[in-house]
Amino acid sequence: MLNQDSLQQLKQLKREIHDSVERVEGLVRGSQGRFGFVRLEDKRDIFLPPPEMQKVFPGDRVRIAIQTQKDGKLAGEIEKLLDSPLDTFVGRYVTRGKAHFVEPDILFFNRLLFIPPSERKKAQPGDIIECRVKRHPIRDGKSLVEIIDNIGAADQPGIEAALTIKKFNLASEWRDDEMEGLVEDQYAAQRQDLTHIPFVTIDSPESRDLDDALFAECTNSGWRLMVAIADPCALIAPDSPLEKAAMHRNSSVYMPGRVLPMLPEVITQERCSLLPDAIRPAIVCDIETDSQGEISRFEFVQATVRSTAKLNYSEVAAHLRGDQQLEHPALNPLKQVLDTLLSRRREKHLVMDDRPDFRLILNESGKIDHIRKVERNDAHRLVEECMLITNRCAAEYLRDDQALFMAHRGVREDRVANVKSLLTEYASELSELPFTELKAYIELQHKLIGNTAERPLRSIISRMLERAEWSLQAKPHHGLGFSCYTNCTSPLRKSMDYMVQRCLHAKLCEQSLPALASEWVEEQQALLQRNRQASYQTEQMLKCQYMDAHKDEAFAAHIVQVAGGGFTVRLDDIGVEGFVDVRGIEGKLSFDPITLRLYNDEKNFQLDQELTVKIESIDTGRHRMFFKLAD
Numbered sequence: 001m002l003n004q005d006s007l008q009q010l011k012q013l014k015r016e017i018h019d020s021v022e023r024v025e026g027l028v029r030g031s032q033g034r035f036g037f038v039r040l041e042d043k044r045d046i047f048l049p050p051p052e053m054q055k056v057f058p059g060d061r062v063r064i065a066i067q068t069q070k071d072g073k074l075a076g077e078i079e080k081l082l083d084s085p086l087d088t089f090v091g092r093y094v095t096r097g098k099a100h101f102v103e104p105d106i107l108f109f110n111r112l113l114f115i116p117p118s119e120r121k122k123a124q125p126g127d128i129i130e131c132r133v134k135r136h137p138i139r140d141g142k143s144l145v146e147i148i149d150n151i152g153a154a155d156q157p158g159i160e161a162a163l164t165i166k167k168f169n170l171a172s173e174w175r176d177d178e179m180e181g182l183v184e185d186q187y188a189a190q191r192q193d194l195t196h197i198p199f200v201t202i203d204s205p206e207s208r209d210l211d212d213a214l215f216a217e218c219t220n221s222g223w224r225l226m227v228a229i230a231d232p233c234a235l236i237a238p239d240s241p242l243e244k245a246a247m248h249r250n251s252s253v254y255m256p257g258r259v260l261p262m263l264p265e266v267i268t269q270e271r272c273s274l275l276p277d278a279i280r281p282a283i284v285c286d287i288e289t290d291s292q293g294e295i296s297r298f299e300f301v302q303a304t305v306r307s308t309a310k311l312n313y314s315e316v317a318a319h320l321r322g323d324q325q326l327e328h329p330a331l332n333p334l335k336q337v338l339d340t341l342l343s344r345r346r347e348k349h350l351v352m353d354d355r356p357d358f359r360l361i362l363n364e365s366g367k368i369d370h371i372r373k374v375e376r377n378d379a380h381r382l383v384e385e386c387m388l389i390t391n392r393c394a395a396e397y398l399r400d401d402q403a404l405f406m407a408h409r410g411v412r413e414d415r416v417a418n419v420k421s422l423l424t425e426y427a428s429e430l431s432e433l434p435f436t437e438l439k440a441y442i443e444l445q446h447k448l449i450g451n452t453a454e455r456p457l458r459s460i461i462s463r464m465l466e467r468a469e470w471s472l473q474a475k476p477h478h479g480l481g482f483s484c485y486t487n488c489t490s491p492l493r494k495s496m497d498y499m500v501q502r503c504l505h506a507k508l509c510e511q512s513l514p515a516l517a518s519e520w521v522e523e524q525q526a527l528l529q530r531n532r533q534a535s536y537q538t539e540q541m542l543k544c545q546y547m548d549a550h551k552d553e554a555f556a557a558h559i560v561q562v563a564g565g566g567f568t569v570r571l572d573d574i575g576v577e578g579f580v581d582v583r584g585i586e587g588k589l590s591f592d593p594i595t596l597r598l599y600n601d602e603k604n605f606q607l608d609q610e611l612t613v614k615i616e617s618i619d620t621g622r623h624r625m626f627f628k629l630a631d
Contacts, residue, residue: 022066025082030058030108038064038076046076054141057133058109060084081138088148090167092621093127102131102145103621105167119146126154128163157366160541161258168534171249174264181240182267185281187231187302187505194284195306199228200328201274202383205312209252209261209268210275211492213282213307214386216333222290225337227390228305230272231281232263232491233501238514250527252493255538256360256368261493268492274307283488283504285390293344298393300504317377334382341385349481350445358575360542368546371574387489388480394500395486399474401513403503404496404521405486408468410441410478415464421594422460426453438476438483445481455595459607463561463596470496470521495524540623543576547625551615554630559609562598564591567605569613569627578625580613585629 026038026046036053037045046066048056052075056062061083064076091104094112100120101112113131123129128151135144151166152159165172185191199213211230216223236243246263253260261268274280282305287298309328318324320335345351354376363369395405411419416436423431423444430447433440448458468477474484488500499514506513561568566582582589582598582605589598589605597606612630619626 023063023079024066025061025063028053028056028058028060028062030106030110032108032110034110036108038062046074048076048078051141052076052078054111055138056081057084057086057136058106059086078138081136084133084136084138086133088130088132090128090130090151090163092154093123093125093129093147095125102129102147104131105163105621107622113143113145115145115147119144121147121150123147123150124153128152128154128159130166155365157364158257159366160538161255163541164255164534164538165260167537168530170253170260170531170534171245172260174245178241178245179264181237181242182264183235183237185234186237187234187281187509190302190509191281192301192303194226194228194282194301194303195279197226197305198308198329199226199274199305200309200311200330201276201307202311202313202316202379208273208275209492210273210307210310212383212387212489213274213305214334214383215330216337217330218333218336219288221296222288222293223333223336223340225287225289225334225386225389227285227287227386227489228274228282228303228307229285229390229489229501230274230492231283231302231501232267232272232498233505234281235267235271236263238502246498247495247524248527250495250524251531253531253534255535256542257362257366262495262498263492272492274305276307276310279304279306283501285393287389287393289340291340293340295389295393298396300394300397300508302505302508313377313379313383316379316382320378320382334386335378338378338382338385341389342381345385345388345481348442350442350479352479356575360539362542368542371546371576373573373575390489391485391487392482394488394504395474395482395484398486398500398503398507399484401503401507402472402516403486403513404500404516405471405474405484406468406477407471407475407485408477408479409466409475410436410438411461411464412466418594419461419464422455422457425594426455426457427451438478438481441478442481455597455606456608460596463607470525472516472518472521495527537623541620544618544620544623544625547576547615548618548620551618554612554614555627557611557613557627559605559607559611562591562596562605562607564598567598569611571613576625578613578615578627580627580629581616584616 024040026040029037029039034050034053036048038048039045046064055078060081062078063080063082065079066074067077069075089104089106091102094101094103100115102115103112129147130149130151131145132148134146137143151162197215199215201210201213203210213228215226249262252262272280282303284301284303285298286301288296290296315326319326319331357374359372359374361369361372420431430444433444435441435444451457468479476483477485486500487497488504489497491498491501503513555571557569557571559567560570566580568577568579570577587600587602589600589603591598595606597604613627614630616626616628
């Protein structure tokens with residue numbers, strides 16, 4: 001037996017060992033394998049071996065002890081669970097022998113969770129289910145969940161959208177209490193009667209939520225453009241339950257086969273939609289320009305309008321080409337508007353390259369029958385130019401106010417040195433341009449058009465840009481090359497456009513603008529990101545199912561993203577994207593973060609490169625596709 005002194009010395013030694021170990025708090029992050037990481041406040045990522053990762057969920061906040069492994073690398077040992085936000089989630093019901101599990105539909109959640117017999121509620125393998133965590137695995141690595149809703153079978157029509165609605169907690173119906181706040185036109189007394197102006201709408205044939213209409217005519221000095229924007233703000237009381245519900249929805253969510261509108265259909269498809277021959281409230285932007293497209297005058301008007309026709313993109317494009325004639329007096333002047341505005345924007349601002357759209361055409365079972373490639377035509381460009389100039393005018397009108405503006409800061413701060421190195425090596429004559437400033441950035445982009453350098457410089461720089469974001473102050477938009485910009489032309493579908501319309505109304509009525517806080521702006525941007533992820537996931541689920549029947553086909557593709565582990569390709573004819581893991585390519589490849597390419601002495605993979613690929617595997621549980629080189 002140890003005497004009292006020896007026991008005291010042993011306790012002291014244990015305390016010293018304990019105190020010598022670094023203990024920190026952080027958030028658990030999953031991976032594509034069974035291991036994970038803990039992200040610390042100082043941005044370090046501490047490795048979690050599989051046995052430790054088995055005790056936690058991605059997103060948990062934990063305290064760990066940092067230990068040194070036999071190989072000398074640092075690893076975390078879970079000491080305490082501080083917070084676990086995972087409560088309910090959706091996933092796929094699976095069986096392994098006699099055991100029943102759920103495979104969570106959570107990114108980098110790579111394990112099955114056990115469902116005890118009493119909690120299975122007659123679910124069948126493959127069903128999409130909603131579950132609740134009953135027991136966290138922190139003690140022994142074993143967890144339990146219960147089924148709270150069986151969403152449906154995997155082959156049920158519309159199951160993809162139903163899963164998405166549950167997963168992202170999207171509002172799919174309108175409750176009676178959320179409809180409170182629908183009122184008569186609040187600005188009726190201020191409206192000008194513009195029902196004599198022969199506006200037309202140009203949209204998809206199936207659209208009923210028509211939120212913009214156009215008119216143009218030639219003048220002695222150039223032309224006059226009038227853009228009528230649907231006016232839902234007029235029919236919704238500020239801060240009412242209806243407006244709050246719309247702001248929580250944030251935007252209309254477009255999923256294949258289903259749309260979740262931001263506003264009730266009584267507004268979007270009836271009382272505010274600019275349907276032909278219907279008298280509607282609108283805000284009209286009345287613009288006059290010279291023959292070169294320089295704006296000489298603009299004003300916003302609260303008005304009453306009446307569209308004379310609902311035209312679609314195909315027939316308007318055919319008219320503009322001269323292939324058919326439509327009897328609408330505004331169309332030929334609108335063609336001049338398109339040519340002038342597009343030419344001026346190419347000269348003074350920035351124009352992004354045209355990219356086709358890809359429409360998922362569903363069959364009776366709610367699955368993809370085929371994918372239609374839709375090339376942009378002059379009708380699309382016409383509507384785009386009219387929306388851009390209207391949004392620019394709105395930004396100028398509100399420039400000196402605390403309103404809502406769309407800002408784009410150009411090259412990311414942490415990528416400025418990369419871009420400078422890129423230009424120094426491949427376009428040395430441009431390396432001294434101060435491209436973080438708007439004017440120089442526009443000059444840089446113009447000079448890179450048609451650049452025949454060894455590397456695709458414009459594409460590389462485009463992957464090093466900040467994301468556009470909303471701001472309460474007018475700021476430059478580098479991506480478009482405008483000194484300030486906002487969005488006001490989709491108030492039926494987007495919360496920020498709706499709120500910009502509120503600002504326009506307030507200023508036109510000489511009232512105080514809505515009091516907007518930066519926290520509200522951040523919240524709206526987060527909700528917008530949620531909605532985009534929801535739409536993307538629904539499409540990915542359907543695409544994975546569709547591509548499963550094309551595993552033996554070769555596809556023409558091009559590279560759209562490059563990283564250290566591989567590159568993402570987009571299929572040219574159907575727009576499907578997937579990842580090529582370079583570990584499947586013979587010969588070790590090095591990654592160049594300046595030129596964004598993978599290469600060795602024999603191979604080179606870079607942005608925009610054309611190649612032919614085949615499907616290697618499809619991860620239906622994670623809605624991801626992996627390709628391999630066809631040769």
